[in-house]
């Protein structure tokens with residue numbers, strides 16, 4: 058199978074080239090794996106065209122192995138570029154070398170050990186070589202589910218919809234605002250601290266939007282996580298007559314993942330995605346709507362400001378191995394674990410969703426697709442659907 062190694066020299070802490078040269082290439086050579094092309098990305102958006110050029114230069118086009126040393130954003134660029142090609146594409150087999158800032162996909166398929174901070178240098182290197190080792194040894198792969206988001210303008214605009222294909226996350230509300238603002242901090246803060254700084258800046262925002270949750274075809278109903286049985290159950294508003302669930306805002310958080318249970322090694326936002334995997338292509342959606350809190354009656358500036366501590370308590374749960382999905386409100390609005398109170402987080406499994414932002418709320422018009430930010434036009438909407446490509450096409454990852 059033709060093999061190309063691509064590395065992004067500027068992602069994360071800029072160590073991809075060194076790591077590839079010192080560890081990846083020698084290991085591949087030792088096991089008789091020939092690298093046909095070795096290429097750095099030379100600018101943003103370069104990884105996809107590099108791969109298409111490689112495809113054109115090779116006669117054996119059944120499937121292609123791509124050793125990719127980057128973060129999630131470079132993989133996102135590749136998938137989007139290849140999805141735009143009009144000719145039939147082979148199946149792409151990715152060997153991931155985590156070199157980005159967050160490495161959500163890699164750390165989801167290879168969760169770091171609890172004591173990873175105290176790991177020796179050799180253990181840190183070995184941790185990053187797991188996908189390479191499975192390529193060499195077991196050959197075990199998993200297919201990637203894709204989340205296809207279509208951003209439409211209102212019919213009067215007569216513009217074509219924009220499509221963004223994701224393999225990790227599609228979000229609006231707080232997460233999209235964080236990704237939007239954190240990009241400007243990349244130079245100064247190359248690590249994940251830039252996300253925390255951007256989160257502080259956006260902590261009092263609530264986002265006015267209207268949401269529809271769409272069932273996956275196999276399940277036929279939208280499902281919601283029920284902490285009392287520790288499983289997904291049919292959403293009470295999704296029935297045979299009308300399986301679509303309608304939700305009103307305001308939303309503090311609205312985020313949907315495919316393939317991953319975490320966005321950073323320790324931020325396990327959709328924890329059941331890998332622990333209790335879906336049977337079909339599905340979006341795992343985490344929703345926080347502050348008006349579910351019995352102590353919040355109105356959406357006011359004061360209510361938003363005093364609710365910030367609860368927002369951090371909820372997000373903190375994602376850093377504690379994903380306990381946020383079990384939180385409830387007591388009758389006074391205190392966040393507790395256990396009891397019968399309203400769920401703090403609505404954790405939904407579904408086939409897709411629509412996000413229809415209110416015209417007057419600028420911030421609600423941001424959409425994040427694997428870190429790339431798009432703007433939903435006024436009067437428009439985003440529709441996101443989960444899909445798994447056919448057997449002989451699409452993208453698989455060595456795990």
Ligand SMILES: Nc1ncnc2c1ncn2[C@@H]1O[C@H](COP(=O)(O)OP(=O)(O)OP(=O)(O)O)[C@@H](O)[C@H]1O
Nearest residue numbers: 068069098099100101128129130131157158159160
């Ligand atoms: N040579 C280059 N110069 C400048 N930018 C580049 C170059 N090569 C790739 N890029 C851009 O670097 C950006 C960051 O890459 P990537 O998303 O893979 O890493 P990251 O953001 O550090 O990690 P993660 O997405 O895991 O948080 C991508 O948007 C890509 O377009």
